[in-house]
Amino acid sequence: MRVTKFLLALVPLLVQGQLSGRVGPLTSHASKSSKKTCSVLDHGAKADKATDIGPALVSAFVACKAGGTVHIPVGDYAMKTWVSLTGGSAWALQLDGTIHRTGAAGGNMIFIGNTNDFEFFSSTGKGAVQGNGYQIHAQGSRTGARILRLNRVTNFSVHDVVLVDAPAFHFTMDTCTDGEVYNMAIRGADWGGLDGIDVWSHNIWIHDVMVTNKDECVTVKSPSKNLLIENIYCNWSGGCALGSLGANTAISLVHYRNVYTQNSNQMLMIKSNGGSGSVSDVIFENFIGHTNAYSLDVDQYWSSMSAVAGTGIKITNATFRNWKGSEANGSQRGPVRVLCADGAPCTNINIEDFAMWTESGSKQLYTCRSAYGSGMCLKGGGSGSYAATTSTVSSGPAGYSVATMKGDVKSSFGTTVSIPVPPIPTEFFPGVAPYSRLAGS
Numbered sequence: 001m002r003v004t005k006f007l008l009a010l011v012p013l014l015v016q017g018q019l020s021g022r023v024g025p026l027t028s029h030a031s032k033s034s035k036k037t038c039s040v041l042d043h044g045a046k047a048d049k050a051t052d053i054g055p056a057l058v059s060a061f062v063a064c065k066a067g068g069t070v071h072i073p074v075g076d077y078a079m080k081t082w083v084s085l086t087g088g089s090a091w092a093l094q095l096d097g098t099i100h101r102t103g104a105a106g107g108n109m110i111f112i113g114n115t116n117d118f119e120f121f122s123s124t125g126k127g128a129v130q131g132n133g134y135q136i137h138a139q140g141s142r143t144g145a146r147i148l149r150l151n152r153v154t155n156f157s158v159h160d161v162v163l164v165d166a167p168a169f170h171f172t173m174d175t176c177t178d179g180e181v182y183n184m185a186i187r188g189a190d191w192g193g194l195d196g197i198d199v200w201s202h203n204i205w206i207h208d209v210m211v212t213n214k215d216e217c218v219t220v221k222s223p224s225k226n227l228l229i230e231n232i233y234c235n236w237s238g239g240c241a242l243g244s245l246g247a248n249t250a251i252s253l254v255h256y257r258n259v260y261t262q263n264s265n266q267m268l269m270i271k272s273n274g275g276s277g278s279v280s281d282v283i284f285e286n287f288i289g290h291t292n293a294y295s296l297d298v299d300q301y302w303s304s305m306s307a308v309a310g311t312g313i314k315i316t317n318a319t320f321r322n323w324k325g326s327e328a329n330g331s332q333r334g335p336v337r338v339l340c341a342d343g344a345p346c347t348n349i350n351i352e353d354f355a356m357w358t359e360s361g362s363k364q365l366y367t368c369r370s371a372y373g374s375g376m377c378l379k380g381g382g383s384g385s386y387a388a389t390t391s392t393v394s395s396g397p398a399g400y401s402v403a404t405m406k407g408d409v410k411s412s413f414g415t416t417v418s419i420p421v422p423p424i425p426t427e428f429f430p431g432v433a434p435y436s437r438l439a440g441s
């Protein structure tokens with residue numbers, strides 16, 4: 001997007017943070033469209049909410065994959081068969097209509113692979129994929145498709161599209177490079193396994209995204225390097241995380257900032273059980289939380305994961321700065337839990353400017369284990385393991401009270417009824433304007 005490129009060129013240090021270079025498509029969608037536009041309507045699609053758009057989308061892709069824009073105009077389309085759009089270059093996918101899932105297969109409804117210079121966007125900010133996951137979830141099952149997966153895509157962006165009610169995950173980006181994801185609303189059911197965005201990639205900027213679900217909000221997996229993730233609104237979710245992490249973990253230079261989380265499992269979790277490798281040089285700053293179960297939660301003995309081989313993942317040089325707000329019940333689940341592996345103690349962990357307080361009761365706990373650094377219950381310097389130590393705090397720290405977003409969802413969407421397609425919000429963190437204007441605004 002032009003504004004973004006302009007900003008990157010003008011103030012690279014300010015905007016880029018942890019990135020290693022430019023992100024986004026190499027050519028604009030306007031120039032792709034003027035080269036060639038392939039409307040799915042000319043390839044057999046019908047906006048009748050009944051005809052399978054799958055074959056038409058594949059056919060339009062084949063016609064435009066060497067440079068051009070595949071256009072899905074305004075209207076309601078059914079998708080019965082999934083599409084694998086691989087090997088394209090200098091192409092864009094413009095989704096201005098709504099795709100409704102009708103097929104039952106697993107896999108990925110839309111798979112983009114081995115592609116360079118790619119853009120998936122809506123020109124109106126209203127393009128959406130309605131996964132109709134409730135039809136499957138109501139049967140007690142979480143089988144079925146992811147909505148969107150990008151694999152080995154370089155120089156790309158995904159923006160201004162809405163993904164709703166995935167049967168399984170919503171959006172996975174793996175083994176990609178130099179990408180930008182922004183202005184998105186993702187809304188799923190109130191259940192685990194319905195992740196918002198999962199990323200393991202290199203040099204990716206994810207910003208201005210809202211997620212509602214009950215699993216990952218925007219989560220980093222291994223291997224990943226040079227990720228900047230900011231202005232994230234976990235509007236009733238599982239919360240953001242690094243993990244789950246296993247053998248040969250390699251995550252470094254990840255920067256989360258301006259993350260607002262309410263009614264979620266956690267504000268940020270680093271989760272593993274055994275494993276090897278490292279997480280290093282990571283920053284988590286400007287976090288606001290309300291009514292979450294966990295807040296800052298490093299758990300290298302995570303009980304929801306079976307232990308994997310290895311003595312633990314080494315976490316080093318991790319900074320948690322400017323965390324404010326309140327947790328649901330601080331004596332049950334304290335706002336600071338840094339439980340590191342005894343076989344690989346955490347070092348250089350810094351908790352700074354951290355003020356959170358409990359919403360019920362009158363005390364909260366800070367717990368640390370085999371963790372070194374500064375702040376809260378962390379031990380200074382040192383090496384070697386130590387058993388969990390817990391300190392109890394019985395008055396709210398100064399400055400914990402912070403803004404709530406006025407749009408906070410007050411109850412979940414459950415798992416059994418159709419989930420409406422939301423508008424993309426105009427704000428993702430209190431008082432912080434999105435980087436790019438919403439398409440169509």
Ligand SMILES: *[C@@H]1O[C@H](CO)[C@@H](O)[C@H](O)[C@H]1NC(C)=O
Pocket residue numbers: 022026116154155178
């Ligand atoms: C992505 O763009 C950069 C220019 O920023 C270019 O050097 C690189 O080769 C591109 N990647 C691929 C796989 O073409």
Ligand SMILES: *[C@@H]1O[C@H](CO)[C@@H](O)[C@H](O)[C@H]1NC(C)=O
Pocket residue numbers: 253254280281282283317
């Ligand atoms: C710690 O990580 C930050 C950024 O993530 C980096 O700027 C800094 O140089 C690192 N410090 C050390 C001692 O490696």
Ligand SMILES: *[C@@H]1O[C@H](CO)[C@@H](O)[C@H](O)[C@H]1NC(C)=O
Pocket residue numbers: 329331332360361
């Ligand atoms: C908070 O947690 C404590 C300790 O587990 C429990 O005794 C208390 O009932 C909880 N309060 C609420 C309101 O759930």
Ligand SMILES: *[C@@H]1O[C@H](CO)[C@@H](O)[C@H](O)[C@H]1NC(C)=O
Pocket residue numbers: 187210212235405406407408409410422424425426427
């Ligand atoms: C948060 O989610 C709820 C329910 O989806 C929605 O009503 C509210 O508008 C969302 N907030 C924003 C800012 O979009």
